[in-house]
Amino acid sequence: MTEYRFLKACRREPVDRTPVWIMRQAGRYLPEYRKLREAHDFLTLCKTPDLAAEVTIQPVERLFVDAAILFSDILIPVEAMGVPLEFHEQKGPLLGKQIRGRQDVDSLKVPDPEESTPFVMEAIRILRRAFEGKVPLIGFSGAPFTLASYIVEGGTSKNFIQLKTLMYKAPQVFHALMDKITRTVISYLNAQIAAGAQAVQIFDTWAGILTRSDYEEYALPYTRRVVAGLTRQGVPVIHFANNCATLLPSIRTLPVDVIAVDWRIPLDEAATIVGPDKALQGNMDPTMLFHPPEKIFECVRDVLHRGEKASSHIFNLGHGILPPTDPENAVAMVEAVRSLGRKP
């Protein structure tokens, strides 16, 4: 069997053309997903292996992307740690546990992923059978810092004041929390790899709120522990942080295979900072998909051109695809990569 071009690009091996997939490619912008959501709430979709698999497959069939990413949520293992979790249509995730002192951290579990989140591993097993020979499957987890931010803030946040207050005023509590999250993430990703995930991506959505110095003190060491703790068996590891331009000099020190970047930094400049020993993934501005298809074609060309500066490039958006996106424009983007990304 020939190896998938996505996995080859992760390993910086030669490929026939630039591979492409889309962060959040399974989800709200697709009418076939919204139809399923009419019958099932978001967490039910995540926790029912057949449904999660169906949603994962939807964009592969519509877009002809080069990789599938498991439909799930970064907060699934957080709930398994013992933090009550709900999703509200407007407010997003709401987490029901205050972390103020050491005893709050002590009350959290480091869950066994096969026991607490068996539906994730089962969805992966279903998908591997469904995708065999077609596309590789990406598993994922939130990075410890981002998961800590959701736990401490109780949801999304604007200025992360509760998180920063904990970090600065009760660093021992913060570090105890990060230690537990880190151990959770390691076993969660290892279980995904054991179940069949062929690559894993670590999402550090909120790292970009930190100064580089704080990132190196409070976030990076835990991500480093996660990466070191993976029993990779050849599975490439991708790191994504949103708003990462000023953190790249730190992020590039992680022993990962691929660094994914947001749209703010031109990809050629990211390549210069990251250097030749890692692949780059990204980074078209998701709002470019509100352009008409001709202009999307031009945007793809620009990102591909800048990506030539990287030792290896996987095309993606610079953040998740936005819910109001016209699926036809996502198709146009993928088609543009398929035609413009061919290697001589």
Added chain:
Amino acid sequence: MTEYRFLKACRREPVDRTPVWIMRQAGRYLPEYRKLREAHDFLTLCKTPDLAAEVTIQPVERLFVDAAILFSDILIPVEAMGVPLEFHEQKGPLLGKQIRGRQDVDSLKVPDPEESTPFVMEAIRILRRAFEGKVPLIGFSGAPFTLASYIVEGGTSKNFIQLKTLMYKAPQVFHALMDKITRTVISYLNAQIAAGAQAVQIFDTWAGILTRSDYEEYALPYTRRVVAGLTRQGVPVIHFANNCATLLPSIRTLPVDVIAVDWRIPLDEAATIVGPDKALQGNMDPTMLFHPPEKIFECVRDVLHRGEKASSHIFNLGHGILPPTDPENAVAMVEAVRSLGRKP
């Protein structure tokens, strides 16, 4: 009379020590402000010259900063353009006008600032008398792109989808809107200078959501027109964009005196990008004020040290001071600059 050290630093002239002021230094973190707010709503404070002046003076008396900035809001001239404006305690500003087509733009005014916002100029005149010989007074405006984002989104936004949709799908409408905002900002800032503002700062709060290429197409030309349209009479112009690291190569081309940067980019690296012909302002992370005073002292030392790479440095936070900040910690920060920022 000796010239104020803040104004000298703006002009890159030698100073006895690094000057310091704080973005949003007048406002919610101060108990004396909250007391006034019990009796008056936010817009009443902005629109009553004696009250706006009182709020402007409060932090000068408490913190001993080297400059005062007029208490007002960037949306004041937007309301004067004919966009209904309300402030909600939780949701922030709500603007009551949809901009979807050319006729929506045509219905907006380019207001005469002395007629439509006389309270701003009157507050400036009161403050110049009150501050004479003590501190210089900074006036300000939002940059055209940021004001357009509030108008089109109807308030703050997460992904700016309505704004981007207008930009990409109806560029003529967007550019017509930007033209009207630009003319409004020019006459608004010129009126502030004529009334006595001794420096002006242009706030481009949301520029950081744009790729550099979009910034250069949709935002920068209008800011450049604003700067070119000012009858400066020696008044320094400061430009601040939040999340500006990837935009600095474009921003540095503006003919302003000072470039203010957020906390994400280390100040010495910003100095390298900006070059020797502009002063730098910034950029301590506002959440560092949740540290105890000893640690704040260290943070100030680090920012001052990095600021030595700039041709001239004005100390400030990297964004507005946050409402839950302990005023004593703001005092500690200013005192640290006053003692550590002395020049040999």
